[in-house]
Amino acid sequence: MSAKIFLKLVEIKTKVASMIPFLLGSLYTLYHFNNFNFKNFIFMLISLLTIDMATTAINNYYDYKRANKTHGYNYESHNAIVKNNLKESTVRFIILALLIIAVLFGIILVLNTNFVVLILGVLSFSVGILYSFGPIPISQTPLGEAFSGVFMGFLITFISIYIHVFNQNIAFLLYNQGLLSLHLNIIEITYIFLFSIPLIIGIANIMLANNICDIKDDLENNRYTLPTYIGKSNSLKLFKTLYYLVYLDLILLLIFKVTPLICLITLLTFIPVKKNIDLFMKKQSKADTFILSVKNFIIINVVQLLALSLVII
Template sequence: MSIASFFKLVEIQTKVASVIPLSLGTIYAVYHFHHFNLKNFIFMLVSLLTFDMATTAINNYIDYKKAIKKEGYGYELHNAIVRDNLSEFSVLLAIFILVGIALISGIFLFLNTNVVILLLGAISFFVGICYSFGPIPISRMPLGEIFSGLFMGFVIPFISIYIHVFNQEILTLILRGHVLTFHIDIVEVFYIFLVSLPAVIGIANIMFANNICDMEEDIQNARYTLPIYIGKDLSLKLFAFSYAFLYLDIILLVVLKVESILSLIVLITALPVRKNIQTFLKRQDKKDTFILAVKNFILINFIRVITLIVASIINL
């Protein structure tokens, strides 16, 4: 398998959906808690990227194995296994290597923190595998947007924060004899959820846009996603309306003084985002307009990361 084929198999261009939540959580840990652990950050980065690549490869492999309609809809072009005539052995080997690296990095991360990371990591691994694999993968159900949004948009930032402040009792599990003690700082976890919400919505909308574009193909291949259940008209309205909650959340974060007033700079993205939404509402195409959901996610959350970095530097 060539490097180009491998990158196509894991859809390397989509890994920004993992890097941005990781960056958001890391910068928030520096801004809000004034802590940064380089070793834990590296373990987290390696584990996250390799597992994200593995789940994408699994998803492409399952699509290849379960495809009913194998011509048209760009199937011959957007599936690397078909386009590059990859052997099943090479694809499975790549998947096992990626999962192995992710597991080893995750174990080192757990050894450097505590059992909370072990549990959150195990749950994330389980959901990630079930997303693409099993009798009824999550990606083939109307729950895909919820799981992808919450786990990539919230759980990743939460873990990215926690690995730097695991000893500050934001979330702890302690086993003494037969007694398991659970402690959670509800306020801090709620703040982290609010900080993560723009990423949650952005990532969910990437999958939502993808599923809206693929409705005809998904029906042919027995993938019953959310747009198929609620219809295209309602899906498009929900897609557009969800961005309003994103901007309201940013305003709320500033009002609550969780984030600096600099975060309001993100509101200027409303104009290009609105333009992208209107373009997508007119035409839903995997080749030309799906990318607008990705652009919206990157634009909004990249500027959020930058404003948090600046706020951390000047300590607003």
């Protein structure tokens, strides 16, 4: 298998959805805590990237195995297994290899931090696998948007911060006389959650846009996603409203001084994002307009990333 086919199988372009939360969390750590652990950064980068690639490969593999409809844009053009006539055994080997690498570096990360990272890591791995695997994958239920948004937008961001400041009592486990308790710094975790909202919503809306475009195909393949339950009209209203909540959150971050004043420039992204929203509202197509949700995610969060980088520099 060539590198090009492998990258298509794992849909490397979509890894931006996990890498941006990871990088933003790292920059938040530098800005807010003035702390950075380079070794833990590398260990998490490798583990995160490989589990994300494995999850995508699993998703493509089971789409291929379960598809009732074997023609159409999404199936023939987007599934690398079909397009490149890959052997099932080869795909399974790649998935297993990626999972082993992800688990190995995840264990190394835990050994360098604490058991909070282990718990969050196991939870993330489990959801990542169950998102595409099992009798009823999460991605094929009305909960797909919520799970992808919260786990990729918030949990990745939180872990990417926590691995640098695990010894600063943001969250820790305490064992005393047979009792195990979890202690949380509610203020810091609330700030991190607010900081993560543009990521949570951006990722959820990528999933939502994908499912809006695929309503017909999903029904034919017995996938009952959120848009198949609430209808296209309500799904489009939700898609638009969620973006407006992003900008409300960005204002709150500035008011509470979670982000520096230079992050005002992120509010200017509303202009291109609104244009993309309007285009998607007019036409919902996997080939033509789905990419607008990805662009919106990148526009908002990369500008936020650049603003934080300028402050740190």
